[in-house]
Amino acid sequence: MDEQISPDRLQGQLIAYTVLLEAVLRTLPAQSLKSIRSDFQTNGSEVEGHLLNTPGTEAMLDAYRSTVESTQELLTKIHQQAIFRDSAAGRL
Template sequence: MNEKASPDRLQGQLIATNVLIEAVLRILPAQTLKAIRQEFEKNGPEVGGLLLSTPGSEAMLDAYRSSIESTQDLLTQMHQKAIFRDSAAGKL
């Protein structure tokens, strides 16, 4: 299999990954989500920085940056929901 990467293909894969991530995040405890969010906030931009030094199109880098931002937003939203859910259930 010798498939070429394209911005549209990458964007589609990143969207599919975010859908999967959201499904998994919905069941995690708030403390776990907090740790994941903190780790992602540290590592996500680092990977973006590494991409700057590799050959590729600006569109692919933009797609990655967009994905990082949307994933950070998703993690924040899911963490907040988990805090309310766990608090209501007396787990915090």
């Protein structure tokens, strides 16, 4: 079966992926989230550096930067909630 990927289908898959990822991240302890945030920030900057040295459009780079920024915001929010949750439960 030859399936074609449409922008709407891809967007739907990305939304589903994001919802699943967020649900998994919310189950992790605050200390694990701290490490994940740090690693994500490092890796995001490293990948951006590689993208700057490869052929591609400015739109692609802008989309990548936007995705990294929104993911960092999400990780920060979830990490702060985990700190509060773990502190209230006496795990910090």
